[in-house]
Amino acid sequence: MWQYIARRFTYMVFTVWIISLITFAVIQLPPGDYVTTIVSQMINSGMEDLPPDFEQQIREQYGLDQPMVVQYYKWLRNIIVDGKFGYSFVYRKDAKDIILERLPVSFAISGFSVLFIWAVALPIGIYSAVKQYSLADYLVTFIGFIGLAVPSFLFALVLMFFSYKYMDRAMIGLFSREYETAPWSLNKFLDLVKHLGIPVIIIGTAGTAGLIRTMRANLLDELNKPYVDTARSKGLSERALLWKYPVRHALNPFISTVGWILPSLIAGELIVSVVLNLPTSGPVIYNSLLTQDMYVAAGAILILSSMTVIGTFISDLLLAWLDPRVRLH
Amino acid sequence: MTEPLLEVSDLKIHFFTDEGVVKAVEGVDLVIERGKTLCLVGESGCGKSVASRAFMQIIRKPGKIVSGQMLFRRKSDDGTEEIIDLAKMDPKGYPIRQIRGKEISMIFQEPMTSLSLMHTVGHQITEMIRLHTDTTPTEAKVSAIKMLQRVGIPRPERLIDEYPFRLSGGMRQRVMIAMAMSCNPTMLIADEPTTALDVTTQAQILDLMLELQHDYGMALLFITHDLGVVAEIADDVAVMYLGRIVERGDADTVFNEPKHPYTQALLRSIPKIAMQRDELEPIKGMVPSPFRRPTGCQFHPRCAQRFNLCNQVEPANTHLNENHSVRCLLYEDAEARTSNAEAAAHG
Numbered sequence: 259m260w261q262y263i264a265r266r267f268t269y270m271v272f273t274v275w276i277i278s279l280i281t282f283a284v285i286q287l288p289p290g291d292y293v294t295t296i297v298s299q300m301i302n303s304g305m306e307d308l309p310p311d312f313e314q315q316i317r318e319q320y321g322l323d324q325p326m327v328v329q330y331y332k333w334l335r336n337i338i339v340d341g342k343f344g345y346s347f348v349y350r351k352d353a354k355d356i357i358l359e360r361l362p363v364s365f366a367i368s369g370f371s372v373l374f375i376w377a378v379a380l381p382i383g384i385y386s387a388v389k390q391y392s393l394a395d396y397l398v399t400f401i402g403f404i405g406l407a408v409p410s411f412l413f414a415l416v417l418m419f420f421s422y423k424y425m426d427r428a429m430i431g432l433f434s435r436e437y438e439t440a441p442w443s444l445n446k447f448l449d450l451v452k453h454l455g456i457p458v459i460i461i462g463t464a465g466t467a468g469l470i471r472t473m474r475a476n477l478l479d480e481l482n483k484p485y486v487d488t489a490r491s492k493g494l495s496e497r498a499l500l501w502k503y504p505v506r507h508a509l510n511p512f513i514s515t516v517g518w519i520l521p522s523l524i525a526g527e528l529i530v531s532v533v534l535n536l537p538t539s540g541p542v543i544y545n546s547l548l549t550q551d552m553y554v555a556a557g558a559i560l561i562l563s564s565m566t567v568i569g570t571f572i573s574d575l576l577l578a579w580l581d582p583r584v585r586l587h
Numbered sequence: 588m589t590e591p592l593l594e595v596s597d598l599k600i601h602f603f604t605d606e607g608v609v610k611a612v613e614g615v616d617l618v619i620e621r622g623k624t625l626c627l628v629g630e631s632g633c634g635k636s637v638a639s640r641a642f643m644q645i646i647r648k649p650g651k652i653v654s655g656q657m658l659f660r661r662k663s664d665d666g667t668e669e670i671i672d673l674a675k676m677d678p679k680g681y682p683i684r685q686i687r688g689k690e691i692s693m694i695f696q697e698p699m700t701s702l703s704l705m706h707t708v709g710h711q712i713t714e715m716i717r718l719h720t721d722t723t724p725t726e727a728k729v730s731a732i733k734m735l736q737r738v739g740i741p742r743p744e745r746l747i748d749e750y751p752f753r754l755s756g757g758m759r760q761r762v763m764i765a766m767a768m769s770c771n772p773t774m775l776i777a778d779e780p781t782t783a784l785d786v787t788t789q790a791q792i793l794d795l796m797l798e799l800q801h802d803y804g805m806a807l808l809f810i811t812h813d814l815g816v817v818a819e820i821a822d823d824v825a826v827m828y829l830g831r832i833v834e835r836g837d838a839d840t841v842f843n844e845p846k847h848p849y850t851q852a853l854l855r856s857i858p859k860i861a862m863q864r865d866e867l868e869p870i871k872g873m874v875p876s877p878f879r880r881p882t883g884c885q886f887h888p889r890c891a892q893r894f895n896l897c898n899q900v901e902p903a904n905t906h907l908n909e910n911h912s913v914r915c916l917l918y919e920d921a922e923a924r925t926s927n928a929e930a931a932a933h934g
Contacts, residue, residue, distance in 0.1 A: 482647065484701040488763075490645050492715045493688035496679050503703050581705060582750045 259585050262578060270571045277563045282330045285552050285559075292347045292550045293317055320347070333556065344553025348546070353553040360539040361561060363432060363450070367538060368523045370454050371462040372516065379466045380512070383473025384505060390478060398470065405467030410526050414460045414533045421456070432457070432536050457534060461526050465519055469512070476511050480504035510581055516573040520566045591660070592774055592806045593619040593642065598655035598674070600637055600646060609877045611637045611650065613830035616904065619774065621660075624800065624807040626817040626838070628853070629827035630874055635810050638827075639776050642808075643687050644678040661690055661773070689719040692767040696779040698759035702751040708735075709747035712766045719770045734765040738795060757788035761795070768799060774806045781816065793820060814857050818842060823910075826850050829875065829885040836911035846913040848890045884916060892917060 293316050300308065309315075317323040321332065336342040343353040386395045431438070432453045437446045480486070481504050489499040528540030539558055546554040578585045600612035612634040619625050627635045640646050642657060657673035676683040695701040702711060712734065713727040722730070728747065735743035738761040751759055760780060767775055777796065781789040797820055800807050809820060817824055817838065824842075825835040826849065834847040845851045852870045872889035875881055881888050887897035896916055905919055906912045 484695055484697050485703045487640075487645060487647075488693075488695060488701045488766075489703070491643055491687055491693040492766075493684040493686075493718055494714075495681075495684060503706075506705055507703070582707075583704060583752055586750065586753070 259578065262585070263575065266571055266574045270567050273567050274564050277567070278334060278560055279330070281556050281559045281563065282333065283326075285547075285556050286326055286329075288550065290550065291317075291322055292320075292552060293322060295550050296347075320345070333553070337557075337560075343557035346546075346551055346554045348549050348551045348554070353551075353557045356542065356554055357539065357558050357561060360537060360542050361558070363537055364524065364527060364539040364562075365565070366450060367454060367457055367461060367527055367536070368520060370451075370458045371465065371523050371527075372519060374458050374462040375465045375469055375519065378462075379469035379473055383470045384477060384500075386470065386474045387477035387481065388500065402467040402470050405463045408463075409529075410460050410464060411529045411533050413463060414457075414530050417456060417460065418534065431534070432538075457527075457530055457536060460530050460534075461523055464526065465523065469515060469519075472515065473508065473512060476508035477504055480507045483507070506580075510577065513573050513576045513580065516569055516576070520569045521562075524562055524566075589620045589623065591618050592621040593617070593660075593673075594656070594658040595619075595638075595642075596656045596658075598638060598641060598657065599653045600634070600641055600650055601653050603649045603651065607878055610880065611830055611877065612641070615655070615827070615830070615832055617825055617832065617835070619806050619808055620823070621773070621806055622800075622804045623822040624809060624820050625823045625825060626821035627808065627810045627825050627827060628812065628814065628817055630812060632874055632877070633827045634830040635827050636778050639693075639778055639808060639810055642673060642774075642776065643691055643693060644673065644676055644683045645687070645693075646678075659686070659691075661686070685719075688715050688772070689770045690772050691774045691776065692770065692772040693776040693778065694760070694763050694767050694780045697783050698756050698763055698780075699783065701763055702759055704750060704752045707748050707750055708754075708762050711751075712747075712762070712769055715766055716769050731765070731769065734769045735762070737799075738762075738765045738768075739791075740765070756784050757791065760784060760788075760792055764792070764795065764799070768803065768805075771803060772805055774808065775800075776808045776810070778810045779812070780809075782811070782813070789816075796820070814853065826853070829877075829880065831885060831914060833886065833915070834911075834913045836907075840911050846907065846911070846918060847886075847915050848892045848917075849886050852889075852891070884914075 293313050296316070297308065297313060314323070321329065324332075333344060336344065341354070343357060345351075346353045346356055349356055382398055386398045389395050432450055433446070434449050434453075437449045440446055483504070486499065486504055489503050490496075494502070524540070527536075527538055528544060530536070531538045531540045532544075539562070543555060543558045543562075545551075546558070595615055595617040598612055598615040598617075599610070602609040602611055615634075615638050617625070617627075617638075627639065629635045637646060637650060641652055642659075644652075646652070652674050655674050658670050659673050660668060660670050663669040671682075673683070673686070702708075709728060709731055712731040713724065716722060716727040716730055717724070720727075732743045732747055735746060740746055740758065740761055746754075746758075751762065754762065763780075775796075780796070781792050784792060793816065796807065796809075799805075807820075809816070811817060821838040823835065824838050825832050826841070826847065827833065828849050834841065834845070834850045841850060842854070845854055849870075852868075855868045856870055858867055870889055871891075875885075875888065881898065883896070883898040883900055884890070884893075884902050887893045890897065894916075900916060902914045902916045902919060904912050904914050907918065
C-alpha cells in the first residue's frame, strides 16, 4: 500500500516537472516576446522615434536577453525557493497576485462542477442501466446526447437570454455588486455559491451527459456478472445487492474519471467565463497568452496542470481505498 | 422410504429476445427427493442451468417462467409442513428471498467470478448468515469460521479476512460451498461446480460435497455434462435434451439399461480405459438452433434409430416401471412399435 502511494507520488512529482518544462518552452515558442508587443503598441500610438537600443534595454531589465535555459532555471528556482511566479508586464505587479486572485474562483467552479456531475450522473446512470430499454432510459439517453452535443457557450447564451427575459435578471458575473471588490469573507463566499449555480450547470452538462453514459455502460457490464447471481441466490433484496455489488464494481472507472474531468472542465470554463463574464482564470490566461505576458501565462498554466495531476493522484488514492486489488497487488 | 422435496411438472421457461422467443425449457418434469442426489445431465445449451435457476427464481432477463408448477415442501413458520409453488412466487418478493440461501442455495460454475473480488471472504459469508438468522456479527463470524473449517480450508480464522482474488480456484469453490451451506439448506443446487477446476481438485470437491450431504442430509441437485461424475455421485439421473427431460430413472438403471437413443449415444461417447476401438463415437450432428426446433421428437435429426413417425409425433412420457421413464416413440405403444418394425423392414 505505502509502496503504491510512494510510487504514485514519485510519478506525480516527475510529471509536474515535465509539465513545467513544456509550459515554459511552449510559451517561448511564438515569435517575439512581451517587448515586441510593447514596441508595436508604442509605434501604433504614434511614438515613431524610439531610441535604437530601447528594446535591448527593456530586455536586459527583465532578464529576457538571457538564454532560455537560464530563464527557465531562474523561473523554477524562484517558484520553489521563494514561491514567486515572476512579474506581470501587463498588470505591473507580481504574477502570483494575479493568479491567486483568479484561480480560487476557477477551482470553486470546477470543484462544484465535479460534485454536480457526480451527484447527477451517478443516480441517473444507475437507474438507466437497471431499467435498460425502458422509456425513462431512452429519455435520459436522448437528453444526454443533447447535453453532449450542445456547445456550452450556446447553452450559456440561451440560459442568459431566458433569465434576462423571464426572471428580469442577467446572470452575468459571480458576485453581487457589493461584494465584487470586497475582500474574501464568509458572506462573500456565500454570495459566490449563490451565483455559481448557473455556470456550474452549464459547465457540468457535457460532463454529466458523458458520465451517465459511462456509468450506464459500466453497470450494464457488471449486472450480468456471476457474483450478482450469487448475491441474489443468497436472498439479498434487489436494491441491497445492486448498491453493494455491481455498483461498487462499476465505480472504479467512475473514480478514474476525476483525473481527466478536471482539464476538460477548465477548458470548458474558459468559454463560459468569457460569455458570462466570470472573473475566473480562463480569460486571464487567454489574454496573457495574447500579450505574451509570459510569467502570468506560465504560472497559471503550471498551477492548473499541477492541480490536474494532483487530482489524478487523489483519484489513485481513492481507487486504492475502494478496490482491494489495487491496494494489495 | 423416500419423500419428495421438490416436484416440478411441465416447467416451461422462454426467453423473449429481439430475434424471437427461445424456448429454453419446454416442459420439464422432475422430482427431487429429500436427502438424495439427482444429477441433471445434458449437453451445453440444453436448458439444464436455466431450469435449475428457475427453482430459485433467479432466471436472467429476458427469461420468464411461462407455465408449470414447482411444488416445494417446507416447514412453515408455525412448524407444520406446507407445500408452496415456487413458480408462482414473485422473483423480487420477500417470500422467495426467504427461501433463497436459507432453504435452497446454489453453487455456481465459475469460482473465479462468482465471488465478489472487492469484499472479503468473511464478509460474503457472514452477510448470508446474518440475513437469515438472528445473530450478532461476532456470532456470524464464528459460525463462518466453523463452516470454512468444515469445507477443509486451512487456518480459516486467517482466510476469513482474505480477498477471493488471492485464493486458488479450488479454495474459492470451497468458500462458495461453505457459503451455500452456511444456513444449512434442505436443498443444494450445484451448477457444474467442478467444470472450471483441474482434475485433482475436481475429485476433492466432489468428495467434499458427498461428505457434506452425508452429514447434513440436504438434497443435492447436481448439474453436469460429465457422466463420470454422475456415475460417482448420483442416486437418480435425469437426461435433458433441448429443454426436455428425455429419460429419467435411478442411476443404476440409466447406466446399465439406457433406453433413450440419446442416453445410449451419450454413454457410448465416453472413452473407456479398456476400449477396443481406436476412435471415440461422438453423437452425429449438432444441437439444433433453439430458434428452429425440429418437429416431432426433438432428437430425431441426430437419432440412429428414427423411423417415419419421429418427425411428426411428439413423444409423451412413458413409464417403463416405477423408477424409470423415457420420452421416445420406440417405447410408446404397440402401434408405434409396429410402424417401427415396418420402417425397419423397408430399410
